[in-house]
Every structure is written in structure tokens, then in C-alpha cells.
Amino acid sequence: MYTIKSRIWIEGEAGVFLGYGRVSLLRFIHTEGSLSKAAKKMQISYKKAWSLIDSMNQNAKEPVVITVTGGNNGGGTFVTPYGLDMMNKFEAINKKCMAFLKDEIETLTSTDEH
Amino acid sequence: MYTIKSRIWIEGEAGVFLGYGRVSLLRFIHTEGSLSKAAKKMQISYKKAWSLIDSMNQNAKEPVVITVTGGNNGGGTFVTPYGLDMMNKFEAINKKCMAFLKDEIETLTSTDEH
DNA sequence: TTTCGTTATATCTTTATGGAAATAACGGTT
């Protein structure tokens, strides 16, 4: 049995802006309010999480997160309304794309049952 | 301006069966009749080309290529009718997927012109 | 001013990936 997989991502001028991993990270940031906690939940290193955020900032038209360093709880990272909007739109497109491909795989297997 | 990119691939039991690179390689094999010549045309190493073919063979229900080693011209590699069928179907799906996503990207940018 | 938890950054090590090159196997042709 064959299964079809897909990945979609969005690029800006300087490279990848949004992809599956980045959106997952944004979701964890949104629920945790912290980049380090989000990294732990995602089981990736803080460095990797930070570099993902950094690449997003370099490609976004406006910030997808705001970071607060220092402060009463040490600071935190928070998703902006723009970031939330991009997350939702990306996931909507991704969902539609997967549904689309789920139908298409039938054309591969339908004439292929030997 | 954002652009949307996509990759689709098909997996079997033991890993990736067909993807964009593999289909390209099959196409070159089909026109060249040789794995080494196809690798040169694709500007990838013979080793990489061979490992791609090897992974396809491990996942295909029936061979996508037949290899002849030795012989009057040293041998060659040839795409089977099954392989040709898979190539064409993959490219058809990929084409439809890209057209689908080209429309979807509009939903990202339409409300995003600041 | 000390503490605290976070962001920010550098450095070093480890692992993964891929290319280069060398060599064997193969089998029809000569």
C-alpha cells in the first residue's frame, strides 16, 4: 500500500517564512507564553527554536511574535495578532491540501491492484 | 510578497518510493538508457542516483527499472512500463497540486496588503 | 543590590549528509 505525503511552506525574500514546524512552534509559544517552554514541549533545543523564530522575523512583513526580555517573570515570547492570523491561514491551506491529495491518491491505487 | 512551495511524495513500507527527484531521475534514465549517463545529466553523483533507484526498488510492488550489467555496451538501465505509469501519475498529481495551491495562496495575500 | 527566569549568543562537539575516488563484477564483442 502506498501513502501520499505532502509538505507546504511559504517563502519570503530571505527564505522560509512559514512551514509546518514553524506553525507548531508558534502554537506552543501561544499556549506557553515562553520560547524556552515551547522548545521543551516540542522537544527541540532552545537554539533551534530561536533560529526558527529568527528566520520568521526576517521574512515576515510585520512581527509574528514579540519578545520581552527581563521583567517580573524573566520575560517571555508572545504571538501577535498578525502571527495568529498567519498560523490559522496556513493550517487552513494545509488541511485543504491534504484533503485534496487524499482524493488524488485514489488515482494511483485504483488501477494498481495486481 | 510571499510565495507558496510544495513537495509531495509517495511512501511504501520501507520508506520513500516516489518523489520529485526520483521521477526526474527516471525521466533521464528513460531518455538515456543508462544510470551513469542519467546521473551526469542530472548533475548528481552516480552513488546518489544509484541509492535513489535502490530505495525505489525496495518500495515498489514491481520493478520500476531493469538493469543489465555487462553486455555489448556494458549494460544499461531501463524504465519498465510500470515505472512509466507511476511517473506519469505522479507528475499528474503534482501538477494538479501546484495549480490547487496557486489558487490558495490568494487567500493569504488578499487580506494582507498593508 | 540581590534574586530569578527568561531571552540572546558564542563555542565546542557530535552527527548526518554527500561527494570523490577506487575497485570489482559483468558479459557481449573482438
Place this chain on the structure above:
DNA sequence: AACCGTTATTTCCATAAAGATATAACGAAA
């Protein structure tokens, strides 16, 4: 048997990617 061009496979090396660790910066709160 010797030749030839291809497939098949191994070994070695270079580069890239990822992880681990350490440390500085920050600023409100106590």
C-alpha cells in the same frame, strides 16, 4: 583471452546540520 562501458560497492574525506554547554543581558520584584 583481452577489451570495453556500464552497473555495483566500498572507503575515505569534506562540509553541513544539529546538539550540548556555558554565559551574558535584561529588568521587575523583593
